[in-house]
């Protein structure tokens with residue numbers, strides 16, 4: 001173990017050295033959790049039980065919408081609870097994974113100060129208030145950070161947890177091709193022999209409800225090409241996951257360097273940006289797009305955002321989505337007048 005690694009490991013060990021043995025730990029993921037945050041939470045739960053005999057609960061806001069994610073949770077029997085069914089006062093400590101205080105994408109009330117924050121998104125000011133913070137932007141997936149911890153601490157990784165973490169890294173980095181670092185590849189290879197490959201295949205090829213094709217058809221019909229960008233504007237969606245999923249899909253268009261997708265869900269416009277342009281930063285681009293009313297951020301090649309806009313009528317929704325699209329196109333220096341339908 002290098003000196004560097006010892007140093008970076010310290011926030012988590014420091015946290016558990018002060019943890020009341022047998023105490024209760026609440027682990028909060030980001031809203032509409034993805035495999036990276038779900039598997040990271042499951043890993044932290046395993047670490048907590050090993051280091052401190054902690055009893056843990058994993059809590060999330062929003063919904064687990066994407067078929068692959070829902071199937072992963074069900075098939076691997078991962079225990080997650082909606083945060084609105086949780087009494088926060090019943091816990092000795094609160095941890096956050098794959099998100100940070102006041103990031104705008106988690107359901108922890110802003111007055112509650114997290115005791116431990118583990119994330120791989122850029123540091124947010126409010127995180128400095130947390131007792132222990134471990135922020136590592138040089139990891140493509142948080143699941144890699146957690147995998148490293150498990151191996152360094154010599155904790156036995158079950159087949160289910162290995163499969164979850166493997167899928168966390170795989171999906172977050174698009175099979176190690178998007179924003180992955182050597183450490184992500186290293187962790188992926190370590191997990192691979194331990195994971196259930198048949199279960200992994202079932203997760204990757206999850207069945208989707210009939211509804212899904214309806215939204216897919218709509219997404220294709222409502223996509224436009226502006227130079228090397230694809231813009232997809234959806235009205236109401238069944239869950240926010242579908243927006244990032246379709247952004248990924250549209251980036252597959254030959255010659256496209258950008259995909260921007262928006263849709264309305266429970267009183268907010270959700271946004272997703274994907275790019276292949278490594279010289280730009282999708283995360284900071286997104287925080288500019290949603291400014292000043294919304295929240296958003298992400299990584300170099302992928303980002304998400306949200307603008308709260310309760311009870312919008314369809315014409316107002318179109319207007320707002322159009323404004324956000326124009327902001328996006330202006331930021332990537334594309335003329336917003338020259339758009340043509342995708343199909």
Ligand SMILES: [Mn+2]
Pocket residue numbers: 036037098120141142172
């Ligand atoms: Mn992540």
